[in-house]
Amino acid sequence: MRQFSVVQWQALTTLPYFPSFKIPQSDLMNLPDLLDTLAKNSDRHLGELVEWLKIPSISSDTSRRAETAAAADWVAAKLQQAGLATELVPTDGHPMVFAETPAVPGAPVALVYGHYDVQPVEPMDQWHSPPFEPTVRNGNLYARGATDDKGQLLTHVQSVCDWLATGQSLPLQIKFLIEGEEEVGSENLERMLPSLRDRLACDCVVISDSSQYADGQPAITYGLRGIATYELEVNGPSQDLHSGSFGGAVMNPAIALCHLLSSMVDREGRIQIEGFYDDVIELSQAERDAWAELPQSDEAFAKSVGVSELFGEKGFTSDERRWARPTFDINGLQSGHQGEGVKTIIPAAALGKFSFRLVANQDPVKLTAAIERHLQQHAPAGIRYTLKPDHGAPGMLANPQSKFAVAASQAIESAFGVAPVMIREGGSIPIVTRFQDVLGCDCLLMGWGLSDDNTHSPNEKFKIQDYHRGIAASAILWDELGKLSESK
Amino acid sequence: MRQFSVVQWQALTTLPYFPSFKIPQSDLMNLPDLLDTLAKNSDRHLGELVEWLKIPSISSDTSRRAETAAAADWVAAKLQQAGLATELVPTDGHPMVFAETPAVPGAPVALVYGHYDVQPVEPMDQWHSPPFEPTVRNGNLYARGATDDKGQLLTHVQSVCDWLATGQSLPLQIKFLIEGEEEVGSENLERMLPSLRDRLACDCVVISDSSQYADGQPAITYGLRGIATYELEVNGPSQDLHSGSFGGAVMNPAIALCHLLSSMVDREGRIQIEGFYDDVIELSQAERDAWAELPQSDEAFAKSVGVSELFGEKGFTSDERRWARPTFDINGLQSGHQGEGVKTIIPAAALGKFSFRLVANQDPVKLTAAIERHLQQHAPAGIRYTLKPDHGAPGMLANPQSKFAVAASQAIESAFGVAPVMIREGGSIPIVTRFQDVLGCDCLLMGWGLSDDNTHSPNEKFKIQDYHRGIAASAILWDELGKLSESK
Numbered sequence: 001m002r003q004f005s006v007v008q009w010q011a012l013t014t015l016p017y018f019p020s021f022k023i024p025q026s027d028l029m030n031l032p033d034l035l036d037t038l039a040k041n042s043d044r045h046l047g048e049l050v051e052w053l054k055i056p057s058i059s060s061d062t063s064r065r066a067e068t069a070a071a072a073d074w075v076a077a078k079l080q081q082a083g084l085a086t087e088l089v090p091t092d093g094h095p096m097v098f099a100e101t102p103a104v105p106g107a108p109v110a111l112v113y114g115h116y117d118v119q120p121v122e123p124m125d126q127w128h129s130p131p132f133e134p135t136v137r138n139g140n141l142y143a144r145g146a147t148d149d150k151g152q153l154l155t156h157v158q159s160v161c162d163w164l165a166t167g168q169s170l171p172l173q174i175k176f177l178i179e180g181e182e183e184v185g186s187e188n189l190e191r192m193l194p195s196l197r198d199r200l201a202c203d204c205v206v207i208s209d210s211s212q213y214a215d216g217q218p219a220i221t222y223g224l225r226g227i228a229t230y231e232l233e234v235n236g237p238s239q240d241l242h243s244g245s246f247g248g249a250v251m252n253p254a255i256a257l258c259h260l261l262s263s264m265v266d267r268e269g270r271i272q273i274e275g276f277y278d279d280v281i282e283l284s285q286a287e288r289d290a291w292a293e294l295p296q297s298d299e300a301f302a303k304s305v306g307v308s309e310l311f312g313e314k315g316f317t318s319d320e321r322r323w324a325r326p327t328f329d330i331n332g333l334q335s336g337h338q339g340e341g342v343k344t345i346i347p348a349a350a351l352g353k354f355s356f357r358l359v360a361n362q363d364p365v366k367l368t369a370a371i372e373r374h375l376q377q378h379a380p381a382g383i384r385y386t387l388k389p390d391h392g393a394p395g396m397l398a399n400p401q402s403k404f405a406v407a408a409s410q411a412i413e414s415a416f417g418v419a420p421v422m423i424r425e426g427g428s429i430p431i432v433t434r435f436q437d438v439l440g441c442d443c444l445l446m447g448w449g450l451s452d453d454n455t456h457s458p459n460e461k462f463k464i465q466d467y468h469r470g471i472a473a474s475a476i477l478w479d480e481l482g483k484l485s486e487s488k
Numbered sequence: 489m490r491q492f493s494v495v496q497w498q499a500l501t502t503l504p505y506f507p508s509f510k511i512p513q514s515d516l517m518n519l520p521d522l523l524d525t526l527a528k529n530s531d532r533h534l535g536e537l538v539e540w541l542k543i544p545s546i547s548s549d550t551s552r553r554a555e556t557a558a559a560a561d562w563v564a565a566k567l568q569q570a571g572l573a574t575e576l577v578p579t580d581g582h583p584m585v586f587a588e589t590p591a592v593p594g595a596p597v598a599l600v601y602g603h604y605d606v607q608p609v610e611p612m613d614q615w616h617s618p619p620f621e622p623t624v625r626n627g628n629l630y631a632r633g634a635t636d637d638k639g640q641l642l643t644h645v646q647s648v649c650d651w652l653a654t655g656q657s658l659p660l661q662i663k664f665l666i667e668g669e670e671e672v673g674s675e676n677l678e679r680m681l682p683s684l685r686d687r688l689a690c691d692c693v694v695i696s697d698s699s700q701y702a703d704g705q706p707a708i709t710y711g712l713r714g715i716a717t718y719e720l721e722v723n724g725p726s727q728d729l730h731s732g733s734f735g736g737a738v739m740n741p742a743i744a745l746c747h748l749l750s751s752m753v754d755r756e757g758r759i760q761i762e763g764f765y766d767d768v769i770e771l772s773q774a775e776r777d778a779w780a781e782l783p784q785s786d787e788a789f790a791k792s793v794g795v796s797e798l799f800g801e802k803g804f805t806s807d808e809r810r811w812a813r814p815t816f817d818i819n820g821l822q823s824g825h826q827g828e829g830v831k832t833i834i835p836a837a838a839l840g841k842f843s844f845r846l847v848a849n850q851d852p853v854k855l856t857a858a859i860e861r862h863l864q865q866h867a868p869a870g871i872r873y874t875l876k877p878d879h880g881a882p883g884m885l886a887n888p889q890s891k892f893a894v895a896a897s898q899a900i901e902s903a904f905g906v907a908p909v910m911i912r913e914g915g916s917i918p919i920v921t922r923f924q925d926v927l928g929c930d931c932l933l934m935g936w937g938l939s940d941d942n943t944h945s946p947n948e949k950f951k952i953q954d955y956h957r958g959i960a961a962s963a964i965l966w967d968e969l970g971k972l973s974e975s976k
Contacts, residue, residue: 225732229830238794239614240945243817244713244915245699247845248757248809249789251799254818255753262750265743267868269736301737306726311739311870318737327736330743331833336820337841341548341672342717342878343608344843345819345944353825355832357735380755382799390830427732456730 024414026479035472038162042468045158046141048078049467050134052116052150053143059094059117059184068094071116071150072180075157079176082161091188094180098199100173101160106486107172108404110478111202113435114153114209115182118145119456126458139464146462147449152208153178155448155470163475171482175202182209185391186431193438203442204404205435206477208470210425210447213294215463218416218473220408221445223323223424224432226358226395228367229331231388232260232375233351240336240345250346251382254335257350260385263378264354264371265328269313269321271356273374276326279361281397283324291319294421304452323424327357357395357426364392393430396443404442407480412446415473420446446473512902514967523960526650530956533646534629536566537955540604540638541622541631547582547605547672556582559604559638560668563645567664570649579676582668586687588661589648595660595973596892598966599690599929600648601919602641602697603670606633607944614946627952634950635937640696641666643936643958651963659970663690667919670697673879674919681919681926691930692892693923694965696958698913698935701782703951706904708896709933711811711912712920714846714883716855717819719876720748720863721839728824728833738834739870742823745838748873751866752842752859753816757801757809759844761855761862764814769849769885771812775912779807782909792940811912815845845914848921852880881918884931892930895968900934903961908934934961 024031038045057071058064072088072095079099080086086099094117103109121131121144129135134143141151160174177200179189193200213219236253237246265271298318302310312321321327331354336347356367368389379385399405400422413419425445432443448470454460512519526533545559546552560576564585568574572587582605591597609619609632617623622631629639648662665688667677681688701707724741725734753759786806790798800809809815819842824835844855856877867873887893888910901907913935920931936958942948 227732227832229832236795239942239947241793242915242944243815243819243843244715244845245913245939245943246793246810247817247914248813248815249798249800249806250793250795251797252817254821255749255816257821258746258750258818259755261743262746267747305729305734305738307724307738307870308872309739309870310737311868312737321736322734325736327731328743329731329735329740329832329834330746330823330838331731331831331835332824332826333742333745333821333838334826335818335822337608337610338820338822338839339608339610340550341608342841342843343819343944344715344717344817346817347819350818350821351826353830355731355830357732380799382795382797384796425733426735427730451733457727 024410024476024480031476031479034163034166034475037166038159038471038475041162045468045471046464049141049151049154052154053134053145054132056132057117057145057180058120059181060120068117068180072097075116075178078157078161082164084176091181091192093188096180096189097176097178099176101164101170103173104171104485108203108481108484109173109175109201110481111175111177111200111205111441112156113177113205113207113431114156115149115179117180117183118150119148119183123458128459136464140461141464141467142459142461144460146460147453148455148460149182149209151462151467152448152470155208155467156206156474158471159474159478163478170478171485172478174478175200182431189431190434193434197438200439202439204481205432205439205441205443207429207432207443207445208448209429210445211449211451211453212447213421213423215450217295217418218412218420219423219447220400220405220412220420221423221425221447222398222400222405223360224396225323225326225426225428226360226362226364226393226433227355227428227430228358228364228392229355229390230371231351231353231390232257233349233386233388234260235349235384236382237346237348239348243344243346246346251380252346253383254347254350256380256383257335257352259380260375260378261330261352261354264374269311269327271326271328273370275370276367279363280326280359281361283320287324288320290422291317294319322426324359326359326362328354330354357428360395360397363394368392393428394433395428396433396436398443402442403484404444404481407484408444408446408477411473411477411480414476415469512898512964512968519964519967522651522654522963525654526647526959526963529650533956533959534952537629537639537642538622540642541633542620544620545605545633545668546608547669548608556605556668560585560666563604563666566645566649570652572648572664579669579680581676584668584677585664585666587664589652589658591661592659592973596691596969597661597663597689598969599663599665599688599693600644601665601693601695601923602644603637603667605668605671606636606638607671609946611946616947624952628949629952629955630947630949632948634948635941636943636948637670637697639950639955640936640958643696643955644694644962646959647962647966651966658966659973660966662966663688670919675879677919678922681922685926688927690927692969693920693927693929693931695917695920695931695933696936697917698915698933699937699939699941700935701909701911703938705783705906706900706908707911707935708888708893708900708908709911709913709935710886710888710893711848712884712933713811713814713914713916714848714850714852714881714921715843715916715918716846716852716880717843717878718859719839719841719878720745721837721874721876722748723837723872724870725834725836728836731832731834734834739868740834741871742835742838744868744871745823745840747868748863748866749818749840749842752862757799757815759814759816761858763858764855767849767851768814768847771808775812776808778910779805782807810914812847814847814850816842818842845916846883848883848885851882856880879918881916882921883916884921884924886931890930891972892932892969895972896932896934896965899961899965899968902964903957
């Protein structure tokens with residue numbers, strides 16, 4: 001079993017991890033001094049992340065309840081020791097951690113949102129080192145939760161704690177909301193959000209739970225897709241039938257399922273459900289032009305996922321398809337005989353799991369009604385079907401030129417040496433749209449991860465250099481946001 | 489766990505199971521005496537079937553190799569003890585049992601064909617009693633293989649053994665060919681058949697591996713459908729991908745599979761593969777008229793399989809669709825996430841198992857080539873696919889008015905009290921066509937089963953009364969066939 005080695009950290013962290021990029025002028029803080037302090041603390045920063053990652057806080061695993069709570073305690077203790085007013089907020093599931101620095105009249109309020117829970121770790125045999133024994137290889141820290149989201153979230157915790165440790169006050173109020181159920185749908189937080197409105201009141205939510213555009217090319221994400229997931233069960237005969245004795249006279253539920261799912265999307269990925277595109281916000285030419293500038297190679301992208309050719313709606317680039325167009329995917333199929341060899345049956349039932357990614361302004365509830373109409377029109381006789389909507393959330397679209405985005409861009413450029421690109425992402429973070437709606441705030445998604453970090457897969461990792469850069473970018477962000485105070 | 493109870497058998501078999509129907513005159517055997525003996529042996533007949541059914545001879549399951557062989561040994565021992573020249577013939581797969589009574593110059597030779605292997609038993613949780621613990625309920629014997637084919641085949645074994653036990657010789661030579669690979673395509677037998685031509689030489693093959701037309705209405709089957717089975721695997725990305733990050737830009741193998749399978753058949757069951765119907769022999773008006781006389785109710789049929797409505801090609805009755813029209817069925821689907829809840833992935837792969845039932849004159853090899861062309865025309869970019877033909881066999885069509893059919897009709901009417909109807913069946917017994925071709929013989933398909941026997945499904949059963957009637961009909965058949973001797 002490989003053990004994390006102190007020697008290795010030092011070997012890594014003696015490398016200068018802040019290139020001498022231009023550091024913005026500040027009248028609030030001596031930023032060069034602060035960044036120097038952060039650099040000196042880098043071994044401790046990494047050591048603390050390792051400590052946190054050792055706690056197997058798998059929120060979906062009921063046998064890990066105590067460990068999941070322990071991960072909440074760990075970060076609560078860290079924030080409390082740094083002087084923040086900290087509280088563990090119980091929920092019907094795993095607790096939330098709430099912490100805040102003192103209010104600063106006239107200055108903006110930033111709410112850092114993140115989660116301490118992690119995904120399950122199966123399949124175990126594909127991990128090269130145990131998921132809860134953080135291990136350094138090639139400048140990366142490997143562990144479940146390394147990038148999603150303990151590592152990324154901890155950058156903001158470290159910057160705030162180290163800032164306060166200098167003895168100087170922050171130029172704005174910072175609140176932390178750290179939940180333990182992001183990987184299981186954030187249901188308790190969503191439900192409690194309206195009652196927490198005053199407590200969480202803020203101008204801007206800061207979230208680091210996404211990716212850079214590429215290694216060395218940071219990004220600010222101003223759009224996320226929404227999601228709507230479904231199960232469709234088709235039932236035919238009361239049990240599997242012999243396809244010789246009955247084939248041709250009894251509708252086959254697996255054929256009905258294939259026909260129904262096929263009818264929802266054409267061969268080019270255009271969704272065929274009536275009215276599906278009605279509420280889609282089309283891409284602006286400015287966005288298309290900006291994205292066209294991104295260093296992108298369809299060939300390299302296809303190779304990275306192991307396909308010979310990409311695919312998608314005509315008239316759109318791959319980034320446009322993934323970030324700004326709604327899509328349909330089948331996530332699972334199950335029917336009849338799945339074992340070795342042949343079993344010539346008409347299966348009694350067939351199950352399809354499918355999901356849509358939506359763009360901002362598309363309503364999952366409206367979609368469910370449209371799917372129900374579609375099924376009524378297309379279902380053949382001789383079968384019954386049940387559509388079970390699982391969860392849905394609309395997409396998010398923020399202003400990429402807001403004052404907060406400009407501040408974040410400045411902070412990232414200072415720490416990474418490269419100005420971030422403004423992108424959208426294809427995934428969904430349902431709670432973000434809820435923050436916009438309930439708190440009426442702006443959202444800043446600053447991802448420190450990389451697209452090959454194996455989020456939700458074996459061998460999750462986080463590039464150690466990006467952890468340290470993230471801490472620096474976070475500190476500079478507080479300074480930049482402080483400059484937006486009314487008194488300035 | 490329910491155990492088979494001796495008391496139950498007796499309760500059932502003390503009922504008179506041979507009504508006093510007219511028994512044909514015979515100058516070869518005292519038939520009333522023989523039938524009386526068979527009735528006295530009925531408990532033993534049932535006990536022996538139970539014993540055989542306890543052996544889990546699932547030919548497709550490589551872990552059941554020893555049990556499959558044990559089922560061959562069991563029936564070989566039974567035939568040998570009765571005095572037949574018996575041999576276990578090894579194959580590249582499971583062994584065949586060959587046995588014969590002495591030659592009778594001038595008399596016809598009958599070859600009884602059957603199989604000792606059985607279908608897989610999944611889904612296990614739907615069995616009301618364990619598949620290999622034969623259990624009596626409501627006059628039926630429940631077990632995997634009860635009707636397909638151990639129970640039906642054993643009727644002929646019992647009639648021959650009991651006949652010989654009377655000390656009298658049979659009026660014709662009877663050969664047995666009992667294989668262990670019928671449920672996996674009979675490949676070894678098919679391959680070896682030409683080299684066994686002399687040994688298997690016969691005038692007529694006798695097979696009981698099909699159904700009566702209805703409970704109490706026996707049938708002789710003069711036509712069977714052919715079969716062609718396939719696996720289609722579709723591969724996309726090298727591993728499951730996050731449907732948010734990649735959805736819309738990478739072809740989803742499960743969608744590709746649904747589109748490909750859907751493209752093979754329309755919503756009314758018409759197969760869409762080019763040239764598919766070219767070689768189909770259309771039904772004669774005489775057959776359609778005869779079948780129209782059969783007592784048939786679509787409503788009752790639909791109810792018996794648990795569907796609200798039947799389905800199929802326009803312009804055909806249900807019997808015509810099942811017996812004389814080619815069909816397409818999906819037998820299994822497998823892709824992506826099948827567990828509880830949601831996993832929003834683009835699955836790396838999708839697998840479909842599908843099969844066609846063919847009518848006589850359609851060639852499975854020609855079909856495979858047509859499917860390959862169809863896939864080439866319809867497969868989307870960005871996936872790879874593999875079509876794996878599993879097994880194929882053409883259909884069979886015999887003369888419903890041959891002298892053997894007339895003899896069989898007489899024997900069945902005597903034992904069941906009702907003249908059999910002449911029908912076709914939708915299932916496939918690939919080897920039958922090969923027997924016709926290679927041995928140049930006639931074929932008699934006398935099914936003792938019922939259409940709701942759950943062949944290939946959980947809760948397979950065989951009506952105990954029909955087992956005993958089958959034994960009697962078999963004995964009378966030997967007598968009737970003996971009357972066809974040259975010397976008569």
